[in-house]
Amino acid sequence: MGIAESILLTIATAATPLLIAALGELVVERSGVLNLGVEGMMVMGAVCGFVAAALTGSPWLGVLAAIVVGALFSLLFGFLTLSVATNQVATGLSLTLLGLGLSGMIGEGFVGQAGQKLPSLYIPGLSDLPLVGRLVFGQDPIFYMSIALTVGIMWFLFRTRAGLTLRSIGDNHASAHALGIPVIAYRYLAVMFGGACAGLAGAHLSLVYTPQWVENMTAGRGWIALALVVFASWRPLRVLAGAYLFGAVTIGQIHVQALGYGIPSQLLSSLPYLATIVVLVLISRNRRLTMMNTPASLGRAFVPDR
Amino acid sequence: MKKIVFALAAVLAAGVSVPAMAQDKIKACFVYIGPKTDGGWTQAHDVGRQMVDKELGEKVETQFVENVPEGPDAERVIERFARSGCAIVFTTSFGYMDQTLAVAQKFPDVKFEHATGYKTAPNLTTYNSRFYEGRYIIGQIAAKVSKTGVAGYIASFPIPEVVQGINAFTLGAQTVNPDFKLKVVWVNTWHDAGKEADAAKALIDQGVDILTQHTDSAAPMQIAEERGIKAFGQAFDQIQAGPKAQMTAIIDTWGPYYVKRIKMVLDGTWKGGESSWDGLKDGILTMAPYTNMPDDVKKAAEETEAQIKSGELKPFTGPITKQDGTEWLKAGETADDKTLLGLNFYVKGVDDKLPQ
Incomplete structure (x- = not known):
């Protein structure tokens, strides 16, 4: 394996959890709901994925458990914000706090245990191709899921009737409701989808990225995913670009440090954030298009009047 | 109500x-x-x-x-x-x-x-x-075991405690191989398994075959195990994360x-x-069992450990040159604790510029 290929693989691994969590949140926000609990759902996915894999011996069941737990955990947020119409910001923040605490409790007996790694794809011949073999045919299954999710969500949002309905709810829930669209039901499904994605992103951390469980192992990745959605102005392809840019600059700056050029490491460490924000802001500089993409009802509680 | x-x-x-x-x-x-x-x-x-x-x-x-x-x-x-x-x-x-x-x-x-x-x-x-006493020992081991002559050091923040460790590791390695190189990556966090893993991978890609860290998770050890290189545990015995990779660990006690x-x-x-x-002699830090290394390296490590415990060997003893080429300690002179506690410069041989 050459160094270029190895670096690209490292970038893909760093970008994948951000991409998946951000895609999930993108769908949630497109439906007009702002869930700040991504970090909490992600860390719950990480711990439950790890624990399920450790108990059953199957990392695949771990992935499944993470997805289910992420979706169930997000239901708590869904019930409070959608059925009881609580403030979305406060509820989302509490979901993050709850997730961080609860995951610590669930995982207490599993710290320091050697985890199981989800096996990477291997196709004899293809995976051994020079340069692209490992990148295209030899990555972990969650990487392929993240690409499929990007394409799937693009198709769903912009090419299907249900996607159009979802976006219309995000833009104006009152009108959608007046048209007879089940606003709350759509939003429940969107929130659960977001939770499932965050859970899957968490599973990537504890079963692929660093196959172990340590408390707070998401280390702020849920927040980066949230920011990506906004800076990518709610477009799936831009989220993909943002996640990979962030991953690439993160890994790039480490390589620059290791080469010993003597550039201040504090500056280098902040580069991924700076670069991602600058690039995504530049991409989204067309104000009219950005306004069109911004879900107009984002974060506003909806109480059906009749 | x-x-x-x-x-x-x-x-x-x-x-x-x-x-x-x-x-x-x-x-x-x-x-x-x-x-x-x-x-x-x-x-x-x-x-x-x-x-x-x-x-x-x-x-x-x-x-x-x-x-x-x-x-x-x-x-x-x-x-x-x-x-x-x-x-x-x-x-x-x-x-x-x-x-x-x-x-x-x-x-x-x-x-x-x-x-x-x-x-x-x-x-x-x-x-x-005196974590640095342990770092001196692992530096020696690293230089003996390394084939590429380059080790990677995943560092958290440029505070004296971390700088002591990097310097002691380098000095220990230089007793074996004066040209031994150390690549340092600052991750600017104590605890982010993912970032530590990224740093470990990058360092390995750049040719280091020994990893050591001054961050808190076992992720680098796990990457070392996966990539088939050697590493040292930090603060805690990390043998579970690297049964074939961990050579020893500096355990805080x-x-x-x-x-x-x-x-x-x-x-x-x-x-x-x-x-x-x-320090080591008071038992506030202990070395995990020396494993995954040839017997002669193990023996040498145990000897160094014994010498440090007896006070015969102090890692920061001159002659030591600073990274900028000026003299820090004359032959036989030992660094005083005050300088060490405020240590903000590298010794010669560290392939990095210390963030200030």
């Missing part, structure tokens, strides 16, 4: 009465930077706290708060401990230094101990461990110190304004 108020009052009263019953016990309180099960730095402190529970459980009740960020939040937590009747508060991260001092000045009757810092007060003592100091609080001999800086 009245009923609710009543119930609340009852709960509050119950809450208050619990500490009153336990009045004959003193409280020892700990502030942690990470989760108590981080498999590294904080867990090592928590193992120490559990030792206090076990040995002094009759007279002492311990409390702790995890995940306290360095900065203003820390001051709030430390102050809450001071107000809640803790007899002694241990703050276990370098970045709590100013906050601990501030609270110590506000609460002269409470005793404070701050780990790895250098500011003291009449009721504030600092305690530290705070328990005996905590027990000793709390006993001093109990019998009234505790004094503030001191700085205690123990």
Whole structure:
């Protein structure tokens, strides 16, 4: 394996959890709901994925458990914000706090245990191709899921009737409701989808990225995913670009440090954030298009009047 | 409504009465930077706290708060401990230094101990461990085992404790191979498994075949295991994460110190304004079993460890040249603790520029 290929693989691994969590949140926000609990759902996915894999011996069941737990955990947020119409910001923040605490409790007996790694794809011949073999045919299954999710969500949002309905709810829930669209039901499904994605992103951390469980192992990745959605102005392809840019600059700056050029490491460490924000802001500089993409009802509680 | 108020009052009263019953016990309180099960730095402190529970459980009740960020939040937590009747508060991260001092000045009757810092007060003592003694040993091992002649060092923040480690590692390696190179990556975090793993991968891609770290998770050890290179555990025995990779680990062993100091609080001999800086010989740090290395390397490591314990060998003994080429220590001269505690420069041979 050459160094270029190895670096690209490292970038893909760093970008994948951000991409998946951000895609999930993108769908949630497109439906007009702002869930700040991504970090909490992600860390719950990480711990439950790890624990399920450790108990059953199957990392695949771990992935499944993470997805289910992420979706169930997000239901708590869904019930409070959608059925009881609580403030979305406060509820989302509490979901993050709850997730961080609860995951610590669930995982207490599993710290320091050697985890199981989800096996990477291997196709004899293809995976051994020079340069692209490992990148295209030899990555972990969650990487392929993240690409499929990007394409799937693009198709769903912009090419299907249900996607159009979802976006219309995000833009104006009152009108959608007046048209007879089940606003709350759509939003429940969107929130659960977001939770499932965050859970899957968490599973990537504890079963692929660093196959172990340590408390707070998401280390702020849920927040980066949230920011990506906004800076990518709610477009799936831009989220993909943002996640990979962030991953690439993160890994790039480490390589620059290791080469010993003597550039201040504090500056280098902040580069991924700076670069991602600058690039995504530049991409989204067309104000009219950005306004069109911004879900107009984002974060506003909806109480059906009749 | 009245009923609710009543119930609340009852709960509050119950809450208050619990500490009153336990009045004959003193409280020892700990502030942690990470989760108590981080498999590294904080867990090592928590193992120490559990030792206090076990040995002094009759007279002492311990409390702790995890995940306290360095900065203003820390001051709030430390102050809450001071107000809640803790007899002694241990703050276990370098970045709590100013906050601990501030609270110590506000609460002269409470005793404070701050780990790895250098500011003291009449009721504030600092305690530290000569981690660098262990780093010197692993530097020697690294230079003996490495085939590429380059090791990777994953560092957290450019504070003296970390700089001591990097320098000691380099000096140890140079006793074996004067041209041994060290690549340093600063991840600017104590605890982010993913970032530590990224750094480990990048360093390996650049040709290091030995990894060491001054961050708190076992992720680099795991990457070393996966990529088939060798590594050293940090703060805690990480052999589970790297059964084939870990050659040894520098294990922080705070328990005996905590027990000793709390006993001093109990019998009234505790004094503030001191700085205690123990090393291998006092057992505040211990080396995990030497594994995954040839017998002669193991033997040499054990010898070095014995020499450091006996005081025969001090890692920072001249001649040592600074990275910029100027002389730091003359032949036979040993660095004093004050310089070491404020160490802010590299020795010659470190392939990095120290962030200032």
